[in-house]
Amino acid sequence: xxxxxxxxxxxxxxxxxxxxxxxxxxxxxxxxxxxxxxxxxxxxxxxxxxxxxxxxxxxxxxxxxxxxxxxxxxxxxxxxxxxxxxxxxxxxxxxxxxxxxxxxxxxxxxxxxxxxxxxxxxxxxxxxxxxxxxxxxxxxxxxxxxxxxxxxxxxxxxxxxxxxxxxxxxxxxxxxxxxxxxxxxxxxxxxxxxxxxxxxxxxxxxxxxxxxxxxxxxxxxxxxxxxxxxxxxxxxxxxxxxxxxxxxxxxxxxxxxxxxxxxxxxxxxxxxxxxxxxxxxxxxxxxxxxxxxxxxxxxxxxxxxxxxxxxxxxxxxxxxxxxxxxxxxxxxxxxxxxxxxxxxxxxxxxxxxxxxxxx
Amino acid sequence: xxxxxxxxxxxxxxxxxxxxxxxxxxxxxxxxxxxxxxxxxxxxxxxxxxxxxxxxxxxxxxxxxxxxxxxxxxxxxxxxxxxxxxxxxxxxxxxxxxxxxxxxxxxxxxxxxxxxxxxxxxxxxxxxxxxxxxxxxxxxxxxx
Numbered sequence: 001x002x003x004x005x006x007x008x009x010x011x012x013x014x015x016x017x018x019x020x021x022x023x024x025x026x027x028x029x030x031x032x033x034x035x036x037x038x039x040x041x042x043x044x045x046x047x048x049x050x051x052x053x054x055x056x057x058x059x060x061x062x063x064x065x066x067x068x069x070x071x072x073x074x075x076x077x078x079x080x081x082x083x084x085x086x087x088x089x090x091x092x093x094x095x096x097x098x099x100x101x102x103x104x105x106x107x108x109x110x111x112x113x114x115x116x117x118x119x120x121x122x123x124x125x126x127x128x129x130x131x132x133x134x135x136x137x138x139x140x141x142x143x144x145x146x147x148x149x150x151x152x153x154x155x156x157x158x159x160x161x162x163x164x165x166x167x168x169x170x171x172x173x174x175x176x177x178x179x180x181x182x183x184x185x186x187x188x189x190x191x192x193x194x195x196x197x198x199x200x201x202x203x204x205x206x207x208x209x210x211x212x213x214x215x216x217x218x219x220x221x222x223x224x225x226x227x228x229x230x231x232x233x234x235x236x237x238x239x240x241x242x243x244x245x246x247x248x249x250x251x252x253x254x255x256x257x258x259x260x261x262x263x264x265x266x267x268x269x270x271x272x273x274x275x276x277x278x279x280x281x282x283x284x285x286x287x288x289x290x291x292x293x294x295x296x297x298x299x300x301x302x303x304x305x306x307x308x309x310x311x312x313x314x315x316x317x318x319x320x321x322x323x324x325x326x327x328x329x330x331x332x333x334x335x336x337x338x339x340x341x342x343x344x345x346x347x348x349x350x351x352x353x354x355x356x357x358x359x
Numbered sequence: 360x361x362x363x364x365x366x367x368x369x370x371x372x373x374x375x376x377x378x379x380x381x382x383x384x385x386x387x388x389x390x391x392x393x394x395x396x397x398x399x400x401x402x403x404x405x406x407x408x409x410x411x412x413x414x415x416x417x418x419x420x421x422x423x424x425x426x427x428x429x430x431x432x433x434x435x436x437x438x439x440x441x442x443x444x445x446x447x448x449x450x451x452x453x454x455x456x457x458x459x460x461x462x463x464x465x466x467x468x469x470x471x472x473x474x475x476x477x478x479x480x481x482x483x484x485x486x487x488x489x490x491x492x493x494x495x496x497x498x499x500x501x502x503x
Contacts, residue, residue: 017398033424034399034450223398223424291446293402293422315401315424322402341404341420341427 005050006143006202007209014219021222022116024051029221036224037317040191041355044149045220046212049190051115054139054199055125058108066132067101067109070125072247072265074257080105083174083188086255087247088113088121089267093274094243095250097121098235100188102176110184112144112197114237142184143205147217148195148228150357156196158215159208168196190225192232192357227314230323233285233352239296240283240311240325248274249327251283251352281308282330285352286338288322288345299339300326300347307332318355325352362392362484365457369471370480371433373415376457377471380464384439385471388461389421389430389452392484397423400449405441406463412436414469419462421452433474436467 002025011018016027027048029036039045057063067075073086082103088096097117102110113121122138129136147156157165164179168187171177173194176186184199200208213219226236233251235241241250248256248271256271257263288294294313299306308328316323324338328349337344368376374393378386394400404420412418417429418438441463445451452460475483 028425029398032399034401227424291402292404293427295427315422317401317424 003051005048006205007048007050010206010209011048016219016221019222022051022114022118024115026051027219027221029223030219033221033223033227034317036218036220037227039218040149040193040220040224040228041318042150044147044151044155044195044217045191045224046209046217047146047148047220047222047225048143048209049146049197049225050143050202050205052144053113053115053118053121054142054144055111055113055122055136056108056139057111057129057134057136059135060104060106060108062132062134063109063136066129066134068263069132069265070128071099071101072256072267072271074259074263074265075101075103075109077257078103081171081175081177083176083186087241087252088124089247089265089271090124090243091266091270092243093246093248093267093270095237095241095245095247095252096124096243098237098241098252100186102186104176104178107178110139117237139199141202142199143202144197144199145205145208145212146189146191146195146197147212148189148191148193150193152193152195152217155212155215155217159211190232190234191228192234192353192355193228194357227317230312230314230325231316231318231353231355232357233325233354235283235325236312245327246271246274248279249281249283251325253279279330281327282332283311283325283327284332285350285354286310286324286326286336286347287319287350287354288338288347290345292322292340292345294322294324294338294340294347296324298324300328301337301339301344302329302333302335303337307336310338316354322347323354361488362390362395363457364390364392364477364481364484366477368457369433369474369476371431371474372480372483373431375431375433377433377474379471383466385434385436385465385467386461387430387433387463387465388456390480390484391456392487393428394453394456394460396487397421397425397428399424400452403445403449403452403462405443405445406438408438408441410438412438412465421449421462430462432465434465434467434469434471436465436469438463439466440464
């Protein structure tokens, strides 16, 4: 049977359309995916993302050494409260998963990994952590709620303890705060909007969910989450990158910390070879010039030459256009054609994000 | 998920509806049940006027936020009119699948008698719903 989050009963009561996502019964939408998308771009939306994998490493010193080896970005860049987006690579430089690391100071580090990759991630991490003598614990006792949108922080004001609210308001993007009662609130998300990801104890999550709805935050499903992240140019693991692609061919070169040169993180040797030899492909954004929808796995052409494939595609509700991420030859020009149902449709090549939050 | 099925229409098991008009043309669209399965529609690829189509031939495509899906012609005939409003307002199919959301009109010598009546289509739609609840699956067999 599929796994269920602590908010499963809430989704049922709200009439959500439920789908299987990485072995979890998750809400796809609560009626209209388009409305939910616009809600997050213009006001605030609430997502149950409790299916995500949370892993805590309580020992800051041992874990720092472990993570500097395990991850392509460098946790030496962190300080207490700061978050870091990174890939976890195999020896061939392929992406096992992408994740966020939070520096919790004396309390160690927290990793948030994808749901569908949980088993292989933990199987990868466990022996390496053992070699470093680092303790870790999966936090399946925690839920995770994302409140996203330009009004997200205003809406939180109605439900947070004043002392916690003050901490959140004093915090910055891509930082996390921990309330006196232990509630973990990170200024992160997967929508391109300002907002937070809150990690309450599973048993208190339904109450928090109810309070957020009462404050006027509307529930949003994974369907809207996908179009929001795509508009924001954020990668989706398993679509835009996987174990066969390096960050360099996935638009994620910026997440690799090359300095210092003597930091031996897993996959480094292959990445350096690829960088020296020349990166054969790049991940670009495509915007359809005419009305239509792009999907993943559609061939991309430059005239007669097939130059790549789309990796994610959707109809952008904000732009009212078909958009996609595509892995194409590194010498691709600024125009291309995407094959949709046997027809070649003209598209512009752009550098993501497609939609920028300016607030 | 309950959907509206109008008694005066004829239906195909692939979720199209057909209505014989007074002028002899047949109007075709997709059912309320189909639009609910698909979710918000964002693009409609309309057939060319004058195209000769056979029954069960794919002749239009509706794309939702989720997937693209063929619309099959329920009868042999010729496409004589398409709903141009759908080009900029595909959501008309979600809002009014049996009215403003019609897709094309067909000139045909076939009768609608070979199609399903509302009761028979209701049985198909209900079976779909049960299956949907059982599996919670994203996959509608019509989605390509």
